[in-house]
Amino acid sequence: MKPQVWRRAGVSLLLVLGLALPLVVSNGYYQQVIVLAYIWAIATYGMNIILGYTGLLSLGQAGFFGVGAYTAALLMLKLNWNFWPALLAALVVSLVLGYLVAIVSLRTRGHYFAIFTMAVGVILNLVIDRWNGLTNGEVGLVGVPGPGSIGPVSLDSDLGKYYVVYVFLVVAVWIAWSLRHSLPGRALLAIRNSEDLAEAIGTPVMRFKRLAFVLSTAFAGVAGALFAGYMGYLGPDVTSINMTFNMLLYLLIGGIGSIAGPLLGALIVSFLTQFLQIFQDYQMLIFGPVLVLLIIFFPGGLASVPRLIRRRRARDHAAAVAMAEAAAIEGSGSAKEGA
Amino acid sequence: MDEWGVAMTLLLQEILNGIVVGSIYSLVALGLTLVYGVMEIPNFAHGHLYMLGAYIAFFLLTSAHFSYWPALLGAVVVLVVVGLLVERLVFNPLRKAPQVNAMIASVGVMLFLEALAQAIWGPNYLQMPTPYGNVLHIGALSVTQQQLLVVVAAIVMMVLLNLFLKRTMIGAAIEAVAQHREGALLVGIPSGRIAMLTFAIASGLAALAAVLVTPINLLFPAMGTMVIMKAFVIIVLGGMGSIPGAILGGYILALAESIGGAYISTNYQDLIAFAVLVLILSIRPAGLFARRA
Numbered sequence: 001m002k003p004q005v006w007r008r009a010g011v012s013l014l015l016v017l018g019l020a021l022p023l024v025v026s027n028g029y030y031q032q033v034i035v036l037a038y039i040w041a042i043a044t045y046g047m048n049i050i051l052g053y054t055g056l057l058s059l060g061q062a063g064f065f066g067v068g069a070y071t072a073a074l075l076m077l078k079l080n081w082n083f084w085p086a087l088l089a090a091l092v093v094s095l096v097l098g099y100l101v102a103i104v105s106l107r108t109r110g111h112y113f114a115i116f117t118m119a120v121g122v123i124l125n126l127v128i129d130r131w132n133g134l135t136n137g138e139v140g141l142v143g144v145p146g147p148g149s150i151g152p153v154s155l156d157s158d159l160g161k162y163y164v165v166y167v168f169l170v171v172a173v174w175i176a177w178s179l180r181h182s183l184p185g186r187a188l189l190a191i192r193n194s195e196d197l198a199e200a201i202g203t204p205v206m207r208f209k210r211l212a213f214v215l216s217t218a219f220a221g222v223a224g225a226l227f228a229g230y231m232g233y234l235g236p237d238v239t240s241i242n243m244t245f246n247m248l249l250y251l252l253i254g255g256i257g258s259i260a261g262p263l264l265g266a267l268i269v270s271f272l273t274q275f276l277q278i279f280q281d282y283q284m285l286i287f288g289p290v291l292v293l294l295i296i297f298f299p300g301g302l303a304s305v306p307r308l309i310r311r312r313r314a315r316d317h318a319a320a321v322a323m324a325e326a327a328a329i330e331g332s333g334s335a336k337e338g339a
Numbered sequence: 340m341d342e343w344g345v346a347m348t349l350l351l352q353e354i355l356n357g358i359v360v361g362s363i364y365s366l367v368a369l370g371l372t373l374v375y376g377v378m379e380i381p382n383f384a385h386g387h388l389y390m391l392g393a394y395i396a397f398f399l400l401t402s403a404h405f406s407y408w409p410a411l412l413g414a415v416v417v418l419v420v421v422g423l424l425v426e427r428l429v430f431n432p433l434r435k436a437p438q439v440n441a442m443i444a445s446v447g448v449m450l451f452l453e454a455l456a457q458a459i460w461g462p463n464y465l466q467m468p469t470p471y472g473n474v475l476h477i478g479a480l481s482v483t484q485q486q487l488l489v490v491v492a493a494i495v496m497m498v499l500l501n502l503f504l505k506r507t508m509i510g511a512a513i514e515a516v517a518q519h520r521e522g523a524l525l526v527g528i529p530s531g532r533i534a535m536l537t538f539a540i541a542s543g544l545a546a547l548a549a550v551l552v553t554p555i556n557l558l559f560p561a562m563g564t565m566v567i568m569k570a571f572v573i574i575v576l577g578g579m580g581s582i583p584g585a586i587l588g589g590y591i592l593a594l595a596e597s598i599g600g601a602y603i604s605t606n607y608q609d610l611i612a613f614a615v616l617v618l619i620l621s622i623r624p625a626g627l628f629a630r631r632a
Contacts (some may be wrong), residue, residue: 057439104617107624110438111381111579115571116620119613122568126610241564245446252443282458288451295444296432 015170022162035162037270038169039227044247044262045172046219052257053185054212055192059244060101060117061220063124066239068094068221070128070135073144073228083147087225094221095214102213106206121241129236140235144228161230168226169263172219177259179215188212249287252294255303264302348479349601357597358590359486362493365589366548367566368573369500369582370541376517376580377537380430380441384448385545386567390560392418392546393553394456397467407470411550415543422542426535456560469554489551496547497586504582513537517580565609572616575626
């Protein structure tokens with residue numbers, strides 16, 4: 001069979017697995033762990049586009065997550081909007097805000113960009129945290145409505161919410177995948193490898209960087225809106241820079257720049273944290289050094305393991321062939337000597 | 340006192356507070372800018388080295404029953420060692436990797452240090468004891484001995500650091516690496532050892548600043564987060580790698596915060612720094628004083 005067929009079969013299997021998962025895992029608590037991992041994975045796919053594809057460390061991601069979450073939650077609570085238009089509004093607001101921030105922040109380069117976006121993230125966090133009149137400050141918002149129902153099918157049940165988030169995750173992965181294999185995606189990779197070179201061969205660098213940034217904020221915003229609708233309550237904590245660092249961790253563990261990376265990282269970290277007591281108590285005591293070790297020795301993360309194995313196998317194979325050839329030559333040499 | 344006198348006193352008191360906070364900002368930013376100048380790494384863990392210094396001193400004061408000055412010295416020594424270790428184990432292996440990698444590694448160090456402090460000392464706020472708690476009155480202004488100590492010690496340290504950099508061979512070597520890494524290597528300066536030294540000095544300065552100011556504030560595992568973010572604002576303000584810029588920037592930011600906080604809104608006081616940063620980088624994307632290439 002052709003490799004494409006195998007890949008298609010693998011993707012279909014994963015899709016079915018995702019659909020069947022909540023039926024197998026009936027425990028509500030475990031389901032919540034999975035859904036939250038999906039939501040953070042969606043935001044991390046956004047970070048992957050700006051950091052993994054384009055090579056720009058944007059530290060304001062949690063801020064945009066918060067913008068999406070609070071936009072959706074406030075529209076539902078204060079103006080009685082439904083979940084779906086509120087989600088759309090969250091997407092639009094995080095897109096527009098992302099575009100405005102992109103215009104100014106992308107003029108800076110390297111370290112300045114990281115520091116600039118960090119400041120934007122902190123400002124968003126502080127405004128959400130302190131603007132008591134609008135966001136209810138540290139108390140947060142409670143009673144945020146869920147996705148409601150489509151016709152007779154209620155989406156507010158645990159199962160319904162799972163599938164809503166699942167669909168968004170699949171769409172996020174699909175966008176990440178198609179972007180990676182499109183012309184703009186390749187332009188982003190070119191920018192990551194060398195911005196000057198990309199510019200020199202005529203890539204409109206600024207336009208593509210803006211695209212990547214806006215996509216990353218849109219992903220974060222939608223993930224935020226899903227979070228608000230799923231949890232039903234919302235506090236300023238989810239907009240703090242620590243959440244951005246968490247996304248960074250998911251990305252690094254899963255595999256920066258890869259398609260599977262964000263989901264893999266989010267699931268693994270969430271599960272380790274939930275199910276191993278030692279991870280719960282000393283989460284960052286372990287993950288902090290893991291982050292350092294990964295970036296030094298293993299910057300491709302888990303998603304690069306198959307490639308590394310393939311490469312090693314190819315090398316071993318080549319070595320074996322070379323050795324066999326050497327033995328054959330030696331053998332024929334000694335045979336001649338014998339003759 | 341008439342109305343105008345009250346207003347003046349309030350302003351002077353805010354300026355005084357600004358100078359105290361600014362001394363700390365400057366010391367932390369100095370270390371950050373030194374490391375940036377020599378190694379071109381924005382070290383996100385710098386604020387957490389500051390935090391660790393405060394906890395070490397707290398431990399020496401309360402559990403080992405040191406008095407204040409030996410505890411301060413002990414914290415500085417420990418942090419110098421920690422700084423050396425971090426440079427060797429984390430940043431040295433990443434010298435040739437893309438810029439982003441070192442930044443991410445520094446985030447890893449930061450997360451680790453915060454978790455470490457929380458595991459050892461718990462998540463609660465702690466009060467660091469000081470023998471200098473008395474309040475002095477100068478006219479209508481009031482200031483604690485500790486606040487005066489902060490200002491005097493910070494200024495002494497800045498003078499000493501300046502003498503070290505300008506008057507000693509090693510100091511000149513640090514400045515040479517900061518100006519031009521390859522050039523410094525060419526004339527035989529061991530840039531690896533200079534990087535270690537710089538990191539050690541920066542960590543020591545951070546510990547010193549922390550032990551000086553913590554008796555005024557409180558001790559908690561995340562205390563480094565806001566400090567480091569403000570230190571970044573300061574070194575962008577003063578030019579990344581610039582030492583006078585870090586000192587001046589520290590005082591300017593602290594004064595803007597204390598005066599702005601008093602007259603505009605204390606609720607949004609922390610916002611001032613980041614608003615200033617966004618404004619500056621929007622107008623001048625390479626910082627206020629772009630470093631010579």
